[in-house]
Amino acid sequence: MAIFAAMEVFDRLTQLIAEIESAPAPTPEAVEAFRIRYLGSKNVLKPLMGEIRTIPNERKPEFGQLVNRAKEVAQRRYDDLLTATKNGEQSQQASDLDLTAPAEPLPLGSRHPIALTMRRIVSIFERIGFTVAEGPEIEDDWHNFSAMNTPEDHPARDMQDTFYVSAGMPTGPDHTAMLLRTHTSSVQARTMETQKPPIRIIAPGRVYRNETISARSHAQFHQVEGLYIAERVSFADMKATLLHFARAMYGPETKIRLRPSYFPFTEPSAEMDIWWGLETEHDHRITKGTGWLEIMGCGMVDPQVLTNCGIDPERYSGYAFGMGIERQAMLLYNIQDIRLMFENDVRFLRQFASVL
Numbered sequence: 031m032a033i034f035a036a037m038e039v040f041d042r043l044t045q046l047i048a049e050i051e052s053a054p055a056p057t058p059e060a061v062e063a064f065r066i067r068y069l070g071s072k073n074v075l076k077p078l079m080g081e082i083r084t085i086p087n088e089r090k091p092e093f094g095q096l097v098n099r100a101k102e103v104a105q106r107r108y109d110d111l112l113t114a115t116k117n118g119e120q121s122q123q124a125s126d127l128d129l130t131a132p133a134e135p136l137p138l139g140s141r142h143p144i145a146l147t148m149r150r151i152v153s154i155f156e157r158i159g160f161t162v163a164e165g166p167e168i169e170d171d172w173h174n175f176s177a178m179n180t181p182e183d184h185p186a187r188d189m190q191d192t193f194y195v196s197a198g199m200p201t202g203p204d205h206t207a208m209l210l211r212t213h214t215s216s217v218q219a220r221t222m223e224t225q226k227p228p229i230r231i232i233a234p235g236r237v238y239r240n241e242t243i244s245a246r247s248h249a250q251f252h253q254v255e256g257l258y259i260a261e262r263v264s265f266a267d268m269k270a271t272l273l274h275f276a277r278a279m280y281g282p283e284t285k286i287r288l289r290p291s292y293f294p295f296t297e298p299s300a301e302m303d304i305w306w307g308l309e310t311e312h313d314h315r316i317t318k319g320t321g322w323l324e325i326m327g328c329g330m331v332d333p334q335v336l337t338n339c340g341i342d343p344e345r346y347s348g349y350a351f352g353m354g355i356e357r358q359a360m361l362l363y364n365i366q367d368i369r370l371m372f373e374n375d376v377r378f379l380r381q382f383a384s385v386l
């Protein structure tokens with residue numbers, strides 16, 4: 031009889047282990063009930079443990095092991111159920127989020143008026159076949175001056191105008207002296223040295239001159255350079271291209287005029303004005319009473335520049351032009367002081383938020 035009873039205790043223990051291993055406990059309350067039932071001070075294992083008296087001696091160790099197993103399994107199952115319900119609570123919290131709620135508005139920046147104006151100028155030329163070229167702002171003397179046919183004693187090389195980066199101003203011819211480029215014409219030299227004609231580039235970028243900062247001028251500003259080199263390029267080609275630019279930029283009725291001028295790297299050289307008119311006091315002031323506004327310098331690339339850059343002047347000719355961006359941005363957006371462009375006061379910049 032005792033033997034049968036003992037066998038029954040083994041069976042019940044084994045059954046209990048199976049029960050523990052699969053006990054469901056989806057809520058924190060059920061987990062607590064599980065703990066009380068299998069691990070609490072009055073757990074269901076305890077009365078079974080008391081049955082050890084009825085087990086024959088030779089099977090007592092086996093019974094002890096089975097009881098220990100039941101305890102272990104209960105503890106492990108409890109730990110698992112506890113973490114499972116905790117995670118469940120978290121995902122419950124996560125699902126409380128309203129994913130359809132409208133988001134906080136993301137503050138959008140604005141484009142800088144210089145960038146806007148530069149983009150506009152560049153895209154006009156891109157549409158007629160020019161591609162963008164770039165060069166370094168820290169430039170050597172060769173590309174900024176010598177290759178561009180600017181004589182050693184030209185006043186533009188003077189410390190007054192050029193920021194030299196290498197120590198001191200070069201005393202003699204030193205084409206490797208480093209400086210902050212004074213114009214984007216340095217990109218002309220770099221492009222002609224590395225590309226074969228036909229060349230048709232537009233080069234926007236920042237330039238530096240050691241000038242007194244005022245409402246009208248700054249020591250850093252931006253230019254857009256243009257260069258076209260091919261066979262039989264004429265001054266008339268240049269004029270047609272620049273007229274097209276002026277009309278795309280300032281309206282289809284825009285008139286231009288070319289005045290003779292001088293640049294070391296072009297021959298002949300000219301300055302291009304657009305007709306601005308003389309309707310208001312402001313028009314009088316910005317055109318100095320003439321009605322004409324100077325927009326850019328231009329001319330036919332000097333044959334010496336072609337030679338300096340390894341292009342045969344007997345075969346090729348071309349034109350170049352360079353224009354400042356700040357003044358055009360000031361005209362387009364009616365900005366009175368150039369310094370505003372470099373101070374980055376958000377109250378100024380924000381006004382361009384909706385401008386494309």
Ligand code: PHE
Pocket residue numbers: 212213214215255293296327328329350351352353
């Ligand atoms: N580099 C000249 C300037 O800075 C402009 C220019 C460019 C003139 C190209 C002629 C040809 O004023």
